[in-house]
Amino acid sequence: MSDEARLTALLAEYELLRQESLDTLGHRLTVVNFTFASLSVVVAGLLTSDQPSWVLAAVAIVFVPQGAKAGLLIWLGEYARSQRAGRHLSELEVSINRLTGAPSGEGMSWESQLTSRGTHMSLPYRATIAFTVGVGWVAAALGLSLFFAALSELSIGTFSRGGILLLVCTMVLAVEVVFLRTFLREWVAARTGTTPAGRNG
Secondary structure, eight states: OOHHHHHHHHHHHHHHHHHHHHHHHHHHHHHHHHHHHHHHHHHHHHHHOOSOHHHHHHIIIIIHHHHHHHHHHHHHHHHHHHHHHHHHHHHHHHHHHHHHTOOTTTSOOHHHHHHHTTOOOHHHHHHHHHHHHHHHHHHHHHHHHHHHHHHHTSOOOHHHHHHHHHHHHHHHHHHHHHHHHHHHHHHHHHHHTOOOTTOOO
16 A cells, blocks of 8 residues: 555544544533433432332432433443544554654644643543532432431331441442442543453453
């Protein structure tokens, strides 16, 4: 293949990957907006519903936090796709500049600079994570409050009531800790292009 043909192929690939990178940004915004809006509606419904406390507590403790986690995992998948595209774009820029003979600093460099200078938009991403996880935590706190109210209606001793509530709180906290640790590990792996320990491929 001639240099000209190779350059044409590389530029076509570069254009397609740039579009994919832009598409993932739109997908991430859609996922976050839909997740936050839908879960906020559910939380508002819980506050105004006249259903039994047990039902409301179950929805608030189980459904809303898990919905937030699902939305965040979908967001992470799009984020990882964007990072893969960005890393490959950076490599393409080097190849294109080599073929065109562009002096250092004068050729294609957008993705390369993002990679080398660490100009990663971490603050908006952290805000996205905090916002989405926060909805789940608010719902879990509301659910635990409703659960406590439901327990108060049962004719059991205070010690037993406290033990049950402590057990549920521990389970909720354990799920949140495990998820956050797993999510952050996957997020770092997506940013750096590494594979988390214990996962093949």
